[in-house]
Amino acid sequence: MKRRLHLGVRARLAGVTLLTMLALSACAQHAQSALHPAGPVSQAELGLMGFGFWIMLGVFVVVVAVLGYSLVRFRERRGDQGLPPQVEGNHRLEIAWTLIPIVLLALLIVPTFRATFALAQQQRGPGVVQVTVVGHQWWWEFDYPQLGIVTADEMHIPAGERVQLTLRSADVLHSFWVPALAGKEDTVPGQSNTMYLEAARPGLYPGQCAEFCGVSHSEMRFDVIAQTPSAFAAWVQARQHPDSTPATAQAVQGEKVFAQYGCGSCHTIDGTQFQGKVGPNLSGLGTRLTLAGASLQNTPKDLRLWVSDAHKIMPSTVMPNFSTMSSSDLHALSAYLEGLK
Ligand code: CUA
Numbered sequence: 001m002k003r004r005l006h007l008g009v010r011a012r013l014a015g016v017t018l019l020t021m022l023a024l025s026a027c028a029q030h031a032q033s034a035l036h037p038a039g040p041v042s043q044a045e046l047g048l049m050g051f052g053f054w055i056m057l058g059v060f061v062v063v064v065a066v067l068g069y070s071l072v073r074f075r076e077r078r079g080d081q082g083l084p085p086q087v088e089g090n091h092r093l094e095i096a097w098t099l100i101p102i103v104l105l106a107l108l109i110v111p112t113f114r115a116t117f118a119l120a121q122q123q124r125g126p127g128v129v130q131v132t133v134v135g136h137q138w139w140w141e142f143d144y145p146q147l148g149i150v151t152a153d154e155m156h157i158p159a160g161e162r163v164q165l166t167l168r169s170a171d172v173l174h175s176f177w178v179p180a181l182a183g184k185e186d187t188v189p190g191q192s193n194t195m196y197l198e199a200a201r202p203g204l205y206p207g208q209c210a211e212f213c214g215v216s217h218s219e220m221r222f223d224v225i226a227q228t229p230s231a232f233a234a235w236v237q238a239r240q241h242p243d244s245t246p247a248t249a250q251a252v253q254g255e256k257v258f259a260q261y262g263c264g265s266c267h268t269i270d271g272t273q274f275q276g277k278v279g280p281n282l283s284g285l286g287t288r289l290t291l292a293g294a295s296l297q298n299t300p301k302d303l304r305l306w307v308s309d310a311h312k313i314m315p316s317t318v319m320p321n322f323s324t325m326s327s328s329d330l331h332a333l334s335a336y337l338e339g340l341k
Pocket of ligand 1: 135136137138173174175209210211212213214217218220
C-alpha cells in the first residue's frame with residue numbers, strides 16, 4: 001500500500017514537471033532553439049542532425065521489431081527440453097549485419113564531411129563583417145577591427161550577410177553559442193578559433209556561454225541583433241561617432257563620480273580620458289538593451305543595482321560592490337552612463 005502511494009506521488013510529480021517544462025518551452029517562442037534555425041549555418045546543421053536522426057530512428061525501429069518478434073516467436077514453450085538449435089556462424093547474417101552498418105555510416109559520413117568543411121571556410125572579402133569575440137568572466141566583448149568599434153554583450157550584424165568571427169578568451173574556456181544562428185564554438189585561452197554565421201532576417205537572437213566557466217557561468221549571456229543593412233550602417237555610424245558629452249547637470253556630476261571612483265581604470269568610454277581595458281567598453285551604453293552579461297535589463301534602476309551590489313547578481317565578478325556610494329552619486333552616475341549615446 002505504502003509503495004502504491006509512493007508511486008502515485010511520483011507519477012503526479014512527473015506530471016507536474018512535464019507540464020512545467022512544456023509551459024516554459026512555450027513562452028520562450030523558440031528564440032534560443034537550435035531546432036528553429038534562423039540562418040543558413042544553423043539550417044545546415046539542423047539538416048545534418050535530422051538526417052542522422054531519421055537513420056538512427058530507422059535502425060531503432062528495425063532492431064526493436066526483430067527483438068520483439070524473436071521474443072515472441074522463440075520463447076520457451078511447455079515441453080521444450082535442452083538448448084534450442086544454435087545458429088552461430090550463419091554467413092548470410094554475419095555479412096548482412098556487417099554490411100548494413102557500413103552502408104549507413106557511409107551515408108552519414110558524406111554529408112557530415114561536406115557540411116563540416118563548408119562551415120569551416122573562412123569568409124573573406126570587402127562585404128564580410130569581421131568580429132573578434134572575446135569571452136571574459138562573465139561577459140562578451142565584440143570588436144569590429146575593420147570598423148574600429150568595441151562593444152559588449154550585444155553583437156550587431158547585418159541580416160542576410162555572412163559574418164566572420166574570430167573567437168578568443170581573456171581568461172578561461174568559454175563557448176560562444178547562438179542556437180538559432182549556429183552551433184557552439186569554444187573560446188580557448190591562447191588560441192584563436194573561427195566560425196561564421198548569418199541571420200536570414202532582422203531580429204534579436206539570444207546567445208549563451210555554453211561551457212562551464214566559473215560561478216557566474218549561467219549569467220554569461222548576450223544578444224545578437226541582426227539589422228537591415230541600412231540600420232546596421234546607421235549603428236556603425238553612431239558607434240564610430242559616440243556622443244559621450246554629459247547633457248544634464250546631473251550627468252556632469254555623474255561623470256565626476258565615474259572619475260572619482262576610478263571606474264575609468266577598468267572601463268573605456270570612447271571620446272573621453274577613460275580608457276581602462278579590464279571591464280566592458282561602456283561607449284553608447286544608453287543605447288544597449290541589457291547590462292552585465294545580459295543578466296539585467298538596461299534601466300537606470302538596474303544599473304544602480306549593478307553598481308551598488310554587483311556581487312548579488314554575479315558572484316565573484318571583478319566588478320567591485322560600490323555599496324558605500326551615496327544615493328545622489330548613484331543617481332548621477334546612472335544619469336551619466338545612460339546618457340552615453
Ligand atoms: Cu563563460 Cu560559461
